[in-house]
Amino acid sequence: MEKKIINLGIFGFGVVGQGLYEVLNRTKGINARIKKICIKDPNKTRPIDQSYFTTDPNDILNDPTIDVVVELINDTQAAFEIVSTALKNGKAVVSASKRMIAENLPALYQLQVENKVPFLYEASSCASIPIIRNLEEYYDNDLLNAVEGICNGSTNYILTKIFEENLSFDVALQQAQDKGFAETDPTLDIEGYDPKFKVVILLLHAFGTFVKPEQVYNFGISHLNDFDIQFAKQRNCTIKLIGHIRRSNGNVHAFVLPHLVKEHNLLFDVYNEYNGILLESAFTDKQFFVGKGAGGTATGSAVLSDISALLYNYRYEYKKIKQQNQPTFTNDVQLKVYVRYKSPEHVDLASFYNITEKYESPECRYVVGTINLQKLVDSAWLQNKDVNLLVLE
Amino acid sequence: MEKKIINLGIFGFGVVGQGLYEVLNRTKGINARIKKICIKDPNKTRPIDQSYFTTDPNDILNDPTIDVVVELINDTQAAFEIVSTALKNGKAVVSASKRMIAENLPALYQLQVENKVPFLYEASSCASIPIIRNLEEYYDNDLLNAVEGICNGSTNYILTKIFEENLSFDVALQQAQDKGFAETDPTLDIEGYDPKFKVVILLLHAFGTFVKPEQVYNFGISHLNDFDIQFAKQRNCTIKLIGHIRRSNGNVHAFVLPHLVKEHNLLFDVYNEYNGILLESAFTDKQFFVGKGAGGTATGSAVLSDISALLYNYRYEYKKIKQQNQPTFTNDVQLKVYVRYKSPEHVDLASFYNITEKYESPECRYVVGTINLQKLVDSAWLQNKDVNLLVLE
Incomplete structure (x- = not known):
């Protein structure tokens, strides 16, 4: 042409x-x-x-x-x-x-x-x-280790307003919608479906593996409450909704989960409707891209x-x-997580691989521990609005 | 093929x-x-x-x-x-x-x-x-406003060691050379020639304007001393050597100068041998790219x-x-700078457009003020090892 x-x-x-x-x-x-x-x-x-x-x-x-x-x-x-x-x-x-x-x-x-x-x-x-074009042109799949990042502008806008301006979740969501950042149906954003669709697309261009959206676990930010926000702030962290894809031992796993992000992490400073994607590979180590993800x-x-x-x-x-060596999609990977809940019957602590911290007060309980991603996929208890989950670095 | x-x-x-x-x-x-x-x-x-x-x-x-x-x-x-x-x-x-x-x-x-x-x-x-490929494919020249960033891995490595590990300039330079980040002739890096060559190349792909390297002013980090470092730290800033290209009113100016960089600036967190490039344009606002710049x-x-x-x-x-509307290269632009010197005869304060701060002690003097880039190009006094310059945001 x-x-x-x-x-x-x-x-x-x-x-x-x-x-x-x-x-x-x-x-x-x-x-x-x-x-x-x-x-x-x-x-x-x-x-x-x-x-x-x-x-x-x-x-x-x-x-x-x-x-x-x-x-x-x-x-x-x-x-x-x-x-x-x-x-x-x-x-x-x-x-x-x-x-x-x-x-x-x-x-x-x-x-x-x-x-x-x-x-x-x-x-x-x-x-x-x-x-996509960078994944197409810059990485052979056996050299790329991971693709992760903030790939939903509206939830990032909401989280930024919550952490930087102390707005409530509802007010921040309304602002995101007023600015035209939120999709027609906000649940696609706040429950992590929208970033999951992107994860599915990026996974193919990164590693050559086809997955269906329903294979990729997503848990958004709609369960977030003030206790979680204080938990993050006390640790000098922020919370970001992160799409994560990582290859290891011939497999690849992927998910969309809210993460506790420390200050030194490049994703910490990705604000408002901006997106940020971090690539890890054998030759270039880390590459980081930031740009507007909505509008x-x-x-x-x-x-x-x-x-x-x-x-x-x-x-x-x-x-x-x-190529011959596409990794196989798996949910069999251990994640270090914080799970906050109201009463013991709300969560299945037996599904944890281990628990390293346990907190109880009349208002709130939480544990920090390791759990297999497949257990999260299978869990009904995470549907409970009084339970929240954050991945720890 | x-x-x-x-x-x-x-x-x-x-x-x-x-x-x-x-x-x-x-x-x-x-x-x-x-x-x-x-x-x-x-x-x-x-x-x-x-x-x-x-x-x-x-x-x-x-x-x-x-x-x-x-x-x-x-x-x-x-x-x-x-x-x-x-x-x-x-x-x-x-x-x-x-x-x-x-x-x-x-x-x-x-x-x-x-x-x-x-x-x-x-x-x-x-x-x-x-x-280069992003500038080629993503931006029409009248939509792009600025390209700036850290485009020299070895000076960034040196500055990171100075600010994060309190190393002296000489020790940090030696480490950069040991790691193979510094060029054969380190003056090309530390006096800002290497990033200047990149600025010349990026300027063509960003705005379609040919310039010769000798038209672009460069002043590196070899005059940096402990006083400058303290000055930056007291203001919660770091120092980065930045190549800068900006279009305005049909003109484009460019230079390589050390900058005082605040914590909120995306370039603040670009460490060690990494490079970071910030693009500003009408439609995407800001885009930011980080990756290894050496090795x-x-x-x-x-x-x-x-x-x-x-x-x-x-x-x-x-x-x-x-295209028809390439901007014309100019050095006629005002910069807000910090200039540190030992004694008054070392600098030409009359060449400043204005001076807003003046500091004197037995060991050291500095001014903060506005000066035209062309005056810096013409200045012999900046050659003096006892004089240093930092651009302020």
């Missing part, structure tokens, strides 16, 4: 779609223009000319002059159908739909192989951080970087899938 | 060359092999088989089966000749020689245009941080990422050079 102008067909004109429009409009160096935007509601007032819009997906999917389909809608099932059809029609696709991608990675991988067209989705994982123009500019990469026919090579 | 094996001809087998050899050997996913290594001294014992080596550059430059020349030598003039000849002979070139590249950017740019071959040099700027395998793996990019015919587009 070199030297020619790329015609874009866009699905969705919400926060990210409008962000992309703005970014594209102000970026002079890119040979791409919007030809058509497919939206659901034809009667909604739009900030740009009506001639851009259609409600018929086929106006984009069957238009031979449209080179690239940009999929930016919220409906997971509809998004998958649009992306599949576009790929089958031989169009390059750029998408920001982490959930749709995470849930359909094997099928999408096959589709882009069979139809020999690029499918790029940098914006789906940590928005403005070019993490229209930050995500829009990640989408634009994919469009820009299509101009030189870039596509993900998925080299690690093709 | 897709799907085939790339044959490499390497010049130089020092720290980076051996690092590349190790990285390449342990990376299974890359279709590249070393065919020949050109070295200066045939009698030196080498850790790998003698059949790899030659002392005749033409064994590489004139070998039609060699696709990519990797230039990793210290001699700037010889490096330029090798790279020029290789490009003229239609070979792709990967180089890590920041000084050679910074001093010859216009000529090298022309050579890769005329000969239609890629010339990549990610390893030349901040080793393991993929900063054989860290630099080797950056070289490898360039080799890997050649497999899909990647080349720098230099889009910003082709």
Whole structure:
């Protein structure tokens, strides 16, 4: 596609779609223009000319002059159908739909192989951080040890407000929603589903291993209370919701859990809606990337970087899938955790491998100990709103 | 070059060359092999088989089966000749020689245009941080406001030891040299020349403006004394040597100067031989990259990422050079600085725009005030070992 102008067909004109429009409009160096935007509601007032819009997906999917389909809608099932059809029609696709991608990675991988067209989705994982492309280009899977970080802007915003401005959870959540950082359904964020989708995507690009979202354990920040916050502050720590992927002995484990983070940790200073990703590898030791993980123009500019990469026919090579030594996904790993609860029948202390600290007061109890990740996956007791968990470093 | 094996001809087998050899050997996913290594001294014992080596550059430059020349030598003039000849002979070139590249950017740019071959040099700027490729792909020049950061591993190592372990400057320098972080000539590092070469390269990829190294002012850390260190510590600050590039009103200014850095600044926590680069742009606000800025395998793996990019015919587009609105380089900018000196005749206080603080004791004097960068460029008084300068935030 070199030297020619790329015609874009866009699905969705919400926060990210409008962000992309703005970014594209102000970026002079890119040979791409919007030809058509497919939206659901034809009667909604739009900030740009009506001639851009259609409600018929086929106006984009069957238009031979449209080179690239940009999929930016919220409906997971509809998004998958649009992306599949576009790929089958031989169009390059750029998408920001982490959930749709995470849930359909094997099928999408096959589709882009069979139809020999690029499918790029940098914006789906940590928005403005070019993490997928770095994993694709910089690491052989036997050299990479771990990928971990803060990959949800809205929970990080909430946690920042709680720790830096002493706001309550509810007030901080409301602020995040007012600023447009929280997703349509805030439980996806605060219960750790959104970062889990990113973990699933990053795991494939980091280690070549396909996992389903339901295989990856997630526990968010909705159980957090003042006692936990004081526990962290007394130890000069903060709390961050961290997606974690680590390879060891031919296996790889992954989870999304709230962590107690010490001051020397690079993730400590990732504030507000920013995301931060830490890579550990044999040759470069640690690499750290920080950037805005939410917001229209930050995500829009990640989408634009994919469009820009299509101009030189870039596509993900998925080299690690093709190699022989992909690690096997496991939940069999020991974690050092703090578990806070109200009364002894709320938790199953017998499921701990060991317990090194135990605290009791009339208001609250907690233990610090080691527990196998599989036990957390199997535990019903963690569903109790009066129980919280934090991973310790 | 897709799907085939790339044959490499390497010049130089020092720290980076051996690092590349190790990285390449342990990376299974890359279709590249070393065919020949050109070295200066045939009698030196080498850790790998003698059949790899030659002392005749033409064994590489004139070998039609060699696709990519990797230039990793210290001699700037010889490096330029090798790279020029290789490009003229239609070979792709990967180089890590920041000084050679910074001093010859216009000529090298022309050579890769005329000969239609890629010339990549990610390893030349901040080793393991993929900063050039990010500037190439993620930012239009009118959207990027600033690029700044720690881009010299050895001075950062020295400053970390001074601030974290209370070592003296000399002991810290010795340790950096023992660890192989310091260049052959340590003055290139500690007087800020090495980071300046990187600033020149980054300035072109960030804003499309060619500058010569001698246009960019550099003042390193060799004048640093205990008083300066105490001054920083009393203010809960650290000192970092920072390369800074900022666009404003159609102009761009750049310099390498030691800075007083506050705790909230992301650069504060970049320790030891790590580098950190902060980008400021209209859409993504701030992006921050941290990675090892020195050492054989860290630099080797950056070289490898360039080799890997050649497999899909990647080349720098230099889009910003082709645009119309490159900013003009200027030194006309006001800086807030601390200047410490021994006696009044050592400094030219009249060259300050204003002075807001003045301190005098029998041992030491300092002022805090605003001064134009051009005055620093013109000042002879800063050459005096008894005078030091720090930029304040």
